[in-house]
Amino acid sequence: MTATVRVESGAPYDVTVGTGLLERAVQELPAASRKVLVVHAAPLRQVADVMRARIEASGREAVLAEVPDAESGKTAEVAAFCWQVLGKSDFTRSDVVVGVGGGAVTDLAGFVAATWMRGIAVVQVPTTVLAMVDAAVGGKTGINTTEGKNLVGAFHEPHAVWCDLAMLETLPAYDRVAGLAEVVKGGFIRDGVILDLVEDHADALKAEQLSPEALEVLEELITRKVRVKAEVVAADLKESHLREILNYGHTFGHAIEYTERYQWRHGSAVAVGMVFAAELAHLAGKLSEADVDRHRAILSSLGLPTTYPPGRWDALLTAMRRDKKTRGDLLRFVVLQGIGNPVRLEGPDPALLVGAYDAVSS
Numbered sequence: 001m002t003a004t005v006r007v008e009s010g011a012p013y014d015v016t017v018g019t020g021l022l023e024r025a026v027q028e029l030p031a032a033s034r035k036v037l038v039v040h041a042a043p044l045r046q047v048a049d050v051m052r053a054r055i056e057a058s059g060r061e062a063v064l065a066e067v068p069d070a071e072s073g074k075t076a077e078v079a080a081f082c083w084q085v086l087g088k089s090d091f092t093r094s095d096v097v098v099g100v101g102g103g104a105v106t107d108l109a110g111f112v113a114a115t116w117m118r119g120i121a122v123v124q125v126p127t128t129v130l131a132m133v134d135a136a137v138g139g140k141t142g143i144n145t146t147e148g149k150n151l152v153g154a155f156h157e158p159h160a161v162w163c164d165l166a167m168l169e170t171l172p173a174y175d176r177v178a179g180l181a182e183v184v185k186g187g188f189i190r191d192g193v194i195l196d197l198v199e200d201h202a203d204a205l206k207a208e209q210l211s212p213e214a215l216e217v218l219e220e221l222i223t224r225k226v227r228v229k230a231e232v233v234a235a236d237l238k239e240s241h242l243r244e245i246l247n248y249g250h251t252f253g254h255a256i257e258y259t260e261r262y263q264w265r266h267g268s269a270v271a272v273g274m275v276f277a278a279e280l281a282h283l284a285g286k287l288s289e290a291d292v293d294r295h296r297a298i299l300s301s302l303g304l305p306t307t308y309p310p311g312r313w314d315a316l317l318t319a320m321r322r323d324k325k326t327r328g329d330l331l332r333f334v335v336l337q338g339i340g341n342p343v344r345l346e347g348p349d350p351a352l353l354v355g356a357y358d359a360v361s362s
């Protein structure tokens with residue numbers, strides 16, 4: 001089965017979820033494009049080669065840019081390498097960038113497309129659960145700087161997003177599970193059915209081998225989470241308010257990633273970040289203890305972390321001050337006033353923040 005979710009934002013586009021979509025991804029490239037830059041990291045080299053052959057068969061020139069894997073690819077130096085490839089290959093405004101990979105590659109490819117000649121088309125071919133349900137959808141693109149996570153970027157919506165479930169066959173279970181953290185986030189902030197599905201199928205979803213049961217549930221979870229994201233970004237592309245709910249768990253989560261020098265996967269850090277946010281909401285009188293427990297139960301049933309070592313508060317706080325939701329000295333958090341009802345907590349008493357950290361520390 002193939003599902004299509006339309007993102008009704010500035011320039012509407014489709015997110016297609018199904019199996020065997022690479023050929024369609026090439027057939028439906030922007031009609032005027034004559035050159036295609038395929039950005040990928042080493043683990044996706046074979047897929048990039050398949051894309052190259054299909055692009056050439058479509059009568060276009062294919063140029064491959066292999067970039068450092070995972071978070072090492074989200075740097076200004078790597079973006080400059082891509083700009084150099086585009087320049088040397090004479091890419092014009094009618095040409096296109098294709099991102100093939102996890103969220104790190106789709107963030108980078110989107111940023112390169114956003115900045116080349118002030119913006120050319122990008123088509124996203126996400127190959128992790130996380131990139132399918134989150135990074136490739138919604139037009140947030142960016143790179144990290146020495147001072148923090150995603151500090152440089154642009155809103156630049158894709159021309160199309162192709163979530164080919166066949167890609168998940170080679171994805172390590174560890175990364176499948178990390179991506180599920182962003183799926184669960186969609187459950188906590190909006191679509192409660194996601195939580196029920198994860199509770200019912202956690203063992204299959206986290207198993208080393210991807211079973212037919214897991215694949216079936218994953219297809220529904222991915223489609224549901226894409227719908228959540230599509231609804232939110234259609235209402236508020238540039239994060240003037242509503243879109244901040246997609247940042248649930250990210251204030252503390254990004255601080256973990258930065259403090260750990262990106263040795264944690266984004267999804268794992270966001271899992272702990274959501275427990276931190278739940279504890280903070282509980283201390284602020286907004287979330288019941290039972291709902292906090294449900295956070296821990298769901299995330300740990302998938303094998304995701306829910307704790308972080310004590311003694312690192314100063315480093316975490318420094319990183320949280322650089323979060324993009326911060327306004328001046330005012331730290332701002334997305335918390336839940338009950339499951340499915342995200343609200344903002346602005347400038348919480350520092351004692352609450354330390355209390356939430358204590359509650360996730362072990």
Ligand SMILES: NC(=O)c1ccc[n+]([C@@H]2O[C@H](COP(=O)([O-])OP(=O)(O)OC[C@H]3O[C@@H](n4cnc5c(N)ncnc54)[C@H](O)[C@@H]3O)[C@@H](O)[C@H]2O)c1
Pocket residue numbers: 041042043044069070071074101102103104105107127128129130131134135136137138139140141150167168169170171172175178179182265266267
């Ligand atoms: N722009 C957004 O809205 C948004 C949303 C969520 C996350 N993100 C970003 O996404 C990134 C995390 O993405 P991620 O979790 O996909 O991590 P990732 O991109 O680092 O990929 C994880 C690993 O899986 C490998 N991989 C990817 N697809 C594979 C496949 N099919 N088979 C085998 N290996 C495969 C990658 O090469 C990498 O080694 C972070 O940088 C995060 O900030 C962005």
Ligand SMILES: O=C(O)C(=O)C[C@@H](O)[C@H](O)[C@H](O)COP(=O)(O)O
Pocket residue numbers: 134138140149150182239243244246247250324
């Ligand atoms: O799309 C959004 O908006 C999000 O916040 C989704 C997040 O899952 C994602 O990690 C995003 O890259 C975080 O954005 P940032 O603005 O906090 O860097």
Ligand SMILES: [Zn+2]
Pocket residue numbers: 134182250266270
């Ligand atoms: Zn995220």
